[in-house]
Amino acid sequence: MSSKDDExxxxxxxxxxxxxxVVDEIYRHEECKLQNILDSIxxxxxxxxxxxxxxxxxxxxxxxxxxxxxxxx
Numbered sequence: 033m034s035s036k037d038d039e040x041x042x043x044x045x046x047x048x049x050x051x052x053x054v055v056d057e058i059y060r061h062e063e064c065k066l067q068n069i070l071d072s073i074x075x076x077x078x079x080x081x082x083x084x085x086x087x088x089x090x091x092x093x094x095x096x097x098x099x100x101x102x103x104x105x
């Protein structure tokens with residue numbers, strides 16, 4: 033190979049490395065955005081579960097008070 037061919041190959045290798053780094057960085061950025069979305073969904077679901085659980089607890093508490101009032105009389 034001539035020195036020109038070697039120089040072109042070295043430049044092509046360097047361009048390939050830079051392109052791979054750019055793709056990796058884009059992938060990491062998108063992955064981070066997706067992880068944030070998933071975290072947000074999980075937090076919202078946890079909040080719904082918590083609120084739902086507390087509502088059920090309050091309903092059960094009210095029901096148990098009614099039952100205890102009924103049994104006292």
